[in-house]
Amino acid sequence: ETGVTQTPRHLVMGMTNKKSLKCEQHLGHNAMYWYKQSAKKPLELMFVYSLEERVENNSVPSRFSPECPNSSHLFLHLHTLQPEDSALYLCASSQVVSSSGNTIYFGEGSWLTVV
Amino acid sequence: GQNIDQPTEMTATEGAIVQINCTYQTSGFNGLFWYQQHAGEAPTFLSYNVLDGLEEKGRFSSFLSRSKGYSYLLLKELQMKDSASYLCAVSPMTGGYNKLIFGAGTRLAVHP
Numbered sequence: 001e002t003g004v005t006q007t008p009r010h011l012v013m014g015m016t017n018k019k020s021l022k023c024e025q026h027l028g029h030n031a032m033y034w035y036k037q038s039a040k041k042p043l044e045l046m047f048v049y050s051l052e053e054r055v056e057n058n059s060v061p062s063r064f065s066p067e068c069p070n071s072s073h074l075f076l077h078l079h080t081l082q083p084e085d086s087a088l089y090l091c092a093s094s095q096v097v098s099s100s101g102n103t104i105y106f107g108e109g110s111w112l113t114v115v
Numbered sequence: 116g117q118n119i120d121q122p123t124e125m126t127a128t129e130g131a132i133v134q135i136n137c138t139y140q141t142s143g144f145n146g147l148f149w150y151q152q153h154a155g156e157a158p159t160f161l162s163y164n165v166l167d168g169l170e171e172k173g174r175f176s177s178f179l180s181r182s183k184g185y186s187y188l189l190l191k192e193l194q195m196k197d198s199a200s201y202l203c204a205v206s207p208m209t210g211g212y213n214k215l216i217f218g219a220g221t222r223l224a225v226h227p
Contacts, residue, residue, distance in 0.1 A: 002157050031212040042119070043158075043202070043217040050212040090157070094213050102213045103148070106157040 003027040004107035006091050012113045015081060021110045023074040023091030031096045032074040033104065034066060037088040049074065050096050081114045088112075117141050119218035121203050126224045127193055135188045135221045137203035148215065149177055149188045150202040158202055161188070190223075198225045 004025045013019050025032065034046040048056035049068040063085075065077040074091055091107040118140045127133040139147070146165035150158040164170055164179035164186060176189040190197055200220040208214050 002159065004157070033212075040123075040219060042219045043204075043215075045214065045216075048212055048214065055212065056214065096212050103160050103163065104213050104215055105160065106150075108157045 002105055002107060004091055004093055004105055006089075006107035006110050008110060009108065010111045010113075012115060013078065013081065014115055015083075017081075018077070018079040020078065021076040021089055021091075021112075023076075023107055025072055025074075025091075025093040025105075025107075027093055027105060029093035029095050029105075030071045031094045031102075032068060032071070033092040033094075034074065034076050035090040035092060035106075037090055037109070043090065047076075078112075081112075083114050086113045117205075117207070117216050119203055119205060119216060121201075121218040121221045123219070124222045124224070126226065127190075129193055129195060129225055129227050131193050132189065132191050133193060133223065135190075135201050135203075135223065137186045137188070137218060139184050139186070139203070139205050139216075139218075141205045141207045141216060143207035144181065144205060145208055146206045147177075147179055147186050148204045148206065149175075149186075150204065152200045152202060152220065154199075161201075193225050195225050195227070198223060 031050045036044045047066040067075040088109045090109045092104045094102045094104045121137045149161040152158040162177040169178045174191045179186045202220045203218040204215040
């Protein structure tokens, strides 16, 4: 139990479907992240919300749409995905601090398969 | 550019010591993290170095040389449960949220 909970753990969707991934953190953090993990590639940062404001959007296609209604919840809305979007999507959280060492804590991830 | 290199795979024997190296070139530096990730599970935090030198935490130690852009993770008294991927990540920013840049990970296999 990492304090960051993701649902669903596994999702299979067609290219025309619309689905959402959900993340909830119970650590009292105020920054939340979406990462993509593909086989044999580094974790790729997709989005960052700091104090409920989106502060990073790393050239992610518009078929991925994040939402952060409050500091404890984060969503990733998915629509018209492509097969190459199949990957493990990791949610994470951390504190926003003025000094160094703000460790990021990850959820278990949502395995997404696009067919 | 931003670049973090670590070996793709390593093998070691139960009870032995293994050292996983990481070299980095980033536009800024505010610390280096090591994470462990078992297959199908979340990456979990192992260690953090921001100053040069060795940080020891039980069987695991992590070393940093900022001038050389180099770190290593040392695992002692290896156990079968240490078979996992080990991720090196650099934090390029000071304060605020943490925009970690990850290496591709080193998959460690511990055998009897």
